[in-house]
Amino acid sequence: MNISKKEAVTVTYPVEPPDTRLFDTANNNNESAWTTTNTHDPSVIKTEDGTYYVVSTDVKVGGPAQAGIMVRKSKDLIHWQWVGRVFDGVPKEAYEWTKGPTLWAPDVAKFGDRYYLYYASSTFGSNQSFIGLATASSMEGPWTDEGEVIKTGLGDKQNAIDPNIVRDADGNPWFVYGSFFSGIHILPLDPSTGKLKESGPGTLVAARSTAQESGAVEGPYIVYNPQFKKYYLFASYDSLSSDYNVRVGRADSITGPYVDYNGRNLADTEYEAQFDIGTKILGGYRFGEDPGWVAPGHNSVLQDGDDYYILHHARPEQDTNWMYLHVRKILWTEDGWPVVSPERYAGEKVQVIPxxxxxxxxxxxxxxxxxxxxxxxxxxxxxxxxxxxxxxxxxxxxxxxxxxxxxxxxxxxxxxxxxxxxxxxxxxxxxxxxxxxxxxxxxxxxxxxxxxxxxxxxx
Missing domain, CATH: 2.40.128.10 (Lipocalin)
Structure with a gap:
């Protein structure tokens, strides 16, 4: 990044952001007060009018979650407002396949003048799973269910949850998905339908040995950085409630191989030290006497002009039943690796520092x-x-x-x-x-x- 020293006479710090009130039990049933509370597996998109929308998994502290995919919006990535839900319940086709009571880990993209939202349905520990599609002309709906994109059953090696839509350097869309089981796969998408160009499972881009205690690699999100001409695969490792962490690999081709800083392939399940694969850029932490955060993960990445941001959920150390949306600025090392800010975003800008x-x-x-x-x-x-x-x-x-x-x-x-x-x-x-x-x-x-x-x- 080129910064003019003459322009940076003084350093500008962010002003105080809105307070995130933790453990707000008084508003457990007041969705309009859920600014960042009850956000899990957030996916972000910026619309043409400059509004940022986040869609996320159905969760709720203190009671059963209402199904339908949560939607929130912001004008600055700092102040968040509840919008509503995509659906009133789980779509019939998805429920009949999985019997899942809620919807998980959505992602959203835009093709032409319509928004395409991909949602997942499953039950914990099972790969009887379903990824479906809904479309709308506005991020605030109404949404039309378009049915199945891909599904998996008990005899399959892969798991049809955690969808992500990414465009390659030529603008062609690809579909990324997977959690646990055989890992993360990618295959081409048809932009005219929003569905797959070919049947799955696709190309394997990340996996972990089943001998690994938790075996988790999930929540894939791929971005292309034109400055370095590389594709970056962000994925979450380990247990979503205790030791979740975000790791990155990069590749010259969108279908991989994705390797970490030390050249290890994210799909290598034979490497003895499985814990050491992937460049870990975000994990649980505590500064000083503050209780800190645990299990940050299942991220999306926003490229907003020359700026990049990572959006993820995290759990407060005092009570990990709660989960909150975090936004952090991404910086890039001179040799092309993403690193994230240790503090949540409050409007900060990279500047010359005296x-x-x-x-x-x-x-x-x-x-x-x-x-x-x-x-x-x-x-x-x-x-x-x-x-x-x-x-x-x-x-x-x-x-x-x-x-x-x-x-x-x-x-x-x-x-x-x-x-x-x-x-x-x-x-x-x-x-x-x-x-x-x-x-x-x-x-x-x-x-x-x-x-x-x-x-x-x-x-």
């Missing part, structure tokens, strides 16, 4: 692939001299004069580890104030987050 704002006390989170559940933050002190911790330390930091810092860590005696991170003026949701954060990868492809604690010079 060097004087960097030194100070920080909290960092290292998103190691083998960690299940929540990662607790550790302290990091960046000294004005360029040293880390103490003046006689062997660890140092350098700054490129724009918005990138490199941490040179070699005090453990195992050789230097380099961590290149990008700075972002953000809102500190834990401490309710503006602050500086960073996000990036070390030279082994491990995601690093940081948040500056001393913010006395902020507005």
């Amino acid at each position: 060097k004087k704002e960097i030194a100070g006390e920080w909290e960092t989170v290292e998103q190691l692939t083998m960690i299940d559940g929540q990662v607790e933050s550790e302290s990091l002190k960046l000294l004005p001299s360029g040293k880390i911790g103490l003046e006689d330390s062997g660890d140092t930091w350098t700054f490129d004069g724009d918005h990138t810092v490199t941490l040179h860590l070699n005090s453990d005696g195992n050789g230097e580890t380099s961590v290149k991170v990008m700075l972002l003026p953000s809102w500190d949701w834990e401490l309710n104030r503006p602050t500086l954060v960073f996000t990036g990868l070390n030279d082994a492809g491990v995601a690093w987050w940081g948040k500056k604690l001393d913010s006395s010079d902020k507005p």
Whole structure:
């Protein structure tokens, strides 16, 4: 990203976003108050009038969920408003096949002047599953059910849930789906009908060994980044209620192979350390004394001009029965890997950062692939001299004069580890104030987050 230093005289921090009231039991039955509450498996689309819509799985804390696919909208990705549901119940064809009482993990795309919404029906632990299609001229309906796109039964290896529609570099649409069982598959879509060009199961792009304790790879979402001329497959690993985490692989072709930062194929089920496949960019975390979040995952990705955002659900550590919508800004490393902000989006923009704002006390989170559940933050002190911790330390930091810092860590005696991170003026949701954060990868492809604690010079 090219940023003019002459234009960045001062750093602009986000203003205070609306408070997300957690555990709001008083509004359990008041859907109009469900701004980000009760959001699970969110999928996002931006309409021509500049409105962002999120569709999501049927869930509810404190009682049975009403079936029909939830719809929310926003003008800024910060303030969210309840819209309603796509259906009044589960469509007949889907219910007759699966007996599923609710609808799961939708995705939405636009072909011509109509919106195409793909929904999933199933029951937990079964691959007697169904993906159907509904169409409408407006994201607020009315919607017409168009029936089956693909279904699977007990004798099949794949599982027909978690649909995702993606266009390749030439504009051709593809259909991605799958959860657990044999993994994630992709096959071409007919834009004239919104249904498959050919029968499934399609090309396998991600899988996990059945020997893996949870065996989960699900919630696929593919995007194409024209800057790097690569396709990126985002998928969620492990248990959706405890240690969910988002991992990424990339490919030169939309049908793969998708490989992680270290060149491991996301479809390789023979690799011994299955936990180590996929570049993990988002997992459970805790900054300082804040309870933090667990099981973030099942994301969608929004490309909005030159900006990218990841939308996902997450559960508060105090009570994981609740789930909330999170939006985070995505930044891209210079070698073409997505990394996400450690803080939820509040309107922040990438800017040139004066060097004087960097030194100070920080909290960092290292998103190691083998960690299940929540990662607790550790302290990091960046000294004005360029040293880390103490003046006689062997660890140092350098700054490129724009918005990138490199941490040179070699005090453990195992050789230097380099961590290149990008700075972002953000809102500190834990401490309710503006602050500086960073996000990036070390030279082994491990995601690093940081948040500056001393913010006395902020507005």
